[in-house]
Amino acid sequence: MITSNLNWTNLAKSKSLMAERNHDPKSIAIWACGIQMIYQSGRQNFQVLKGIDLQVRSGDIQLLMGPSGSGKTTLLSILAGLLTPTAGRVMLLDQNITQMSRQQLAQFRLRNIGFIFQGFNLFPALTAAENVEVALNIKGIRGRRARHEAEIRLDQVGLAAQKHLRPRDLSGGQKQRVAIARALAGNPKLIMADEPTAALDSTSGHAVIDVLRKLAKEDGATVLMVTHDPRIIDVADRILHLEDGQIQH
Numbered sequence: 001m002i003t004s005n006l007n008w009t010n011l012a013k014s015k016s017l018m019a020e021r022n023h024d025p026k027s028i029a030i031w032a033c034g035i036q037m038i039y040q041s042g043r044q045n046f047q048v049l050k051g052i053d054l055q056v057r058s059g060d061i062q063l064l065m066g067p068s069g070s071g072k073t074t075l076l077s078i079l080a081g082l083l084t085p086t087a088g089r090v091m092l093l094d095q096n097i098t099q100m101s102r103q104q105l106a107q108f109r110l111r112n113i114g115f116i117f118q119g120f121n122l123f124p125a126l127t128a129a130e131n132v133e134v135a136l137n138i139k140g141i142r143g144r145r146a147r148h149e150a151e152i153r154l155d156q157v158g159l160a161a162q163k164h165l166r167p168r169d170l171s172g173g174q175k176q177r178v179a180i181a182r183a184l185a186g187n188p189k190l191i192m193a194d195e196p197t198a199a200l201d202s203t204s205g206h207a208v209i210d211v212l213r214k215l216a217k218e219d220g221a222t223v224l225m226v227t228h229d230p231r232i233i234d235v236a237d238r239i240l241h242l243e244d245g246q247i248q249h
């Protein structure tokens with residue numbers, strides 16, 4: 001595991017690491033340069049991000065860690081195209097999202113990014129399978145195809161037997177896994193997760209971590225995750241430490 005932010009020169013030198021992980025050194029899924037974010041509160045400006053440069057390689061699990069208030073969620077939201085930075089540029093899958101129109105960006109997110117945020121946001125009246133199907137419907141996958149894929153996704157997160165249950169009949173960990181199954185719907189290349197294991201017990205937390213690991217290592221998805229969870233460190237390829245809006249070297 002590499003715990004510094006990206007040092008591409010050193011990485012390129014490390015041929016054994018490349019061979020071991022079978023990475024194409026040129027394949028960068030997330031690239032950001034000079035990201036600044038200033039929030040305005042009344043007449044006061046508050047600079048949360050102070051010029052962030054980062055790269056995430058395809059198929060990596062990269063963590064964003066740092067103290068509360070250091071800007072992790074703000075940075076993740078910018079990298080996911082949910083928030084426009086005050087300055088800087090973000091490229092996702094070789095496309096400059098900073099230049100996209102609102103509509104183009106919405107389409108891009110829908111096609112390419114799976115979001116896992118805290119709080120699940122499941123529809124209470126729908127079963128686990130239907131919650132996943134709705135996400136597929138929004139992506140243009142309907143009917144039998146959607147039902148079939150929803151089953152596959154729930155199976156992938158170990159919830160095949162719970163597919164007919166509604167959120168109120170699921171544990172916190174199971175609900176989070178339904179949220180992950182929904183995020184996987186349509187096979188997004190990028191997974192952005194904000195504290196996906198927060199408030200989960202040990203078993204559920206490990207199950208969620210295992211799903212994320214398989215996604216990256218077996219399906220080639222790129223996972224960028226804000227977390228305080230030390231259990232996730234074991235499966236991470238890189239850890240970026242943010243402090244006071246800057247990357248710590």
Ligand SMILES: Nc1ncnc2c1ncn2[C@@H]1O[C@H](COP(=O)(O)OP(=O)(O)OP(=O)(O)O)[C@@H](O)[C@H]1O
Binds near residue numbers: 041070074
């Ligand atoms: N919309 C907003 N308007 C003004 N200030 C904001 C806004 N969103 C976040 N902030 C402030 O920006 C700073 C960074 O917030 P952010 O949520 O990105 O930090 P974080 O590292 O994710 O924190 P935590 O670990 O507690 O979730 C905080 O001081 C927060 O109060």
